[in-house]
Amino acid sequence: MSLIQTQSLTKIYGSGATAVTALDHVNIQVNAGEFVAVMGPSGCGKSTLLHLLGGLDRPSEGKVVIDGTPIADMKDDKLTEMRRRKIGFVFQFFNLIPVLDATENAALPLTLDGVSPAKAKAKANEWLTKVGLGNRLHSRPDQLSGGQQQRVAIARALAAEPALVLADEPTGNLDTRASDEIAALLRQVSDEWGRAVVMVTHDPRLAAYADRIVFLKDGTIVDETRLEAQKAGNSEMVADKMHAIA
Numbered sequence: 630m631s632l633i634q635t636q637s638l639t640k641i642y643g644s645g646a647t648a649v650t651a652l653d654h655v656n657i658q659v660n661a662g663e664f665v666a667v668m669g670p671s672g673c674g675k676s677t678l679l680h681l682l683g684g685l686d687r688p689s690e691g692k693v694v695i696d697g698t699p700i701a702d703m704k705d706d707k708l709t710e711m712r713r714r715k716i717g718f719v720f721q722f723f724n725l726i727p728v729l730d731a732t733e734n735a736a737l738p739l740t741l742d743g744v745s746p747a748k749a750k751a752k753a754n755e756w757l758t759k760v761g762l763g764n765r766l767h768s769r770p771d772q773l774s775g776g777q778q779q780r781v782a783i784a785r786a787l788a789a790e791p792a793l794v795l796a797d798e799p800t801g802n803l804d805t806r807a808s809d810e811i812a813a814l815l816r817q818v819s820d821e822w823g824r825a826v827v828m829v830t831h832d833p834r835l836a837a838y839a840d841r842i843v844f845l846k847d848g849t850i851v852d853e854t855r856l857e858a859q860k861a862g863n864s865e866m867v868a869d870k871m872h873a874i875a
Contacts, residue, residue, distance in 0.1 A: 631658040631659060632663075632695070632696055632792055632793060632825050633659045633682060633693070633694070633695050633793060633825065633827075634657070634692075634693075634694045635655055635656055635657050635658075635681075635692065635693050635694075636656060636691050636692040637654040637655075637656065638652055638656070638657075638681060638690075638691040638692070638693060639652055639654055639689050639690035639691050640674075640677050640681060640686070640688055640689050650848050651674045651677040651848055652674045652677050652678055652681070652849075653847070653849045654849070655674075655691075655848070655849065655850055656850075657850065659793075659825050659827060661792060661823065661825055662819055662824065662825060663819065663825050663826075663840050663841065664815065664816060664818075664820075664825075664826045664828070664838065664839045664840045664841075665825075665826070665827050665840065665841050665842070666827075666828050666829075666839035666841070667679070667827065667828065667829045667830075667842075667843050668829075668830060668833075668836055668843070668844050668845070668867070668871060669844055669845035669846050669874065670846060670874070673845040673847060673848065674847075675845055676829060678829075679795050679829050681693055682695075682793075682827060683712060683716050683718060684700050684703070684711065684712050684716070685712075687701055688701055695715060695716075695793065696715065696792060698711070710742075713738055713741065713789060714742065714789055715791050715792055715793060716791050716793050716794075716795060717738075717785075717789065717791040717793070717794040717795070717824075718786055718795050718796075718797075719795070719797070719799045720796075720798075721798040721799065721801040721802055722802060723770070723779055723781070723782050724782065725770040725778055725781055725785075726770075727769065727770055727771060729769070730769050731753075731757055731765055731767065731768050731769075731773070731781045731784075732750050732753050732754055732757065732766045732767065733750075733753075734753075734781050734785055735757055735781055735784040735785040736750050736753035737785060738785060738788055738789050739752060739753070739788055739789055749788075752788050753785075754766055756784035756785075756787045756788050757780075757781065757784045759784070759787075759822075760780045760781075760783055760784050760787075761780060761814075762777060762780050765777060774807070775803050775804075775807060776804075776810055776811060779802075779803065779807070779811050780811070780814065783799075783811075783814060783815070787818065791824065792824060793827070794815070794818055794825070794826045794827070795827050796815060796826065796827070796828040796829070798829055798830060798831070799811055799828065799830075800812065800830070800832065800835055808832070808834075809834070809835075812834075812835040813838065815838065816838045819840070826839075833864045833865075833867035833868040833871055834864040836864075836867050837856065837864040837867055840855065840856060841853060841855045842854045842870075844870060844874050846874050846875075852874065854866075854870065
């Protein structure tokens with residue numbers, strides 16, 4: 630069974646003559662450990678899809694099913710609990726708390742879930758070490774580069790051992806080198822640590838790290854492409870498809 634599945638997922642903003650359909654009966658499946666990139670022109674519904682998958686917004690129609698459980702009709706407290714325990718989020722702007730160090734930032738989801746401070750910090754340090762920041766545990770965000778801050782955000786997303794990681798333009802604020810390092814790290818999240826990763830990106834080079842790319846246009850899926858692992862020329866092929874779709 631797929632880890633995450635949508636059924637006729639639809640999101641409409643507004644009503645009547647001013648209604649805007651951001652997503653229109655979208656059906657996708659993502660398996661455990663699969664790395665899926667979502668691409669498409671600006672305004673095509675990429676971020677809306679990610680927000681619905683993560684329970685940050687509710688659909689106008691259709692379903693999101695995570696690990697066999699439909700989430701759209703969950704009560705807010707149960708939905709919040711499910712997000713904390715089953716989904717990790719990585720955003721473009723890192724969203725780290727400036728006065729907390731790397732360990733404290735990465736431990737935050739566990740602390741909020743009632744885990745003891747000692748256990749939360751131990752788990753946070755474990756993941757910070759895995760993502761290459763074992764020597765920066767006590768650094769605050771302003772003492773870290775952009776790429777290092779995003780690594781803290783990824784460690785924070787993984788600290789609760791979620792099955793699914795949702796990444797919304799995770800390299801949008803990074804230079805080329807740091808972007809490639811973060812994309813490779815998300816590949817590792819999938820390959821070595823067995824998490825499903827769904828990443829929204831506009832960059833064909835980064836999308837080429839994925840197992841599969843879902844292309845959206847005007848709120849609908851217009852193409853799906855499965856990639857051969859790290860094959861030379863993948864990014865050029867993805868760029869050509871993006872150009873054709875746009």
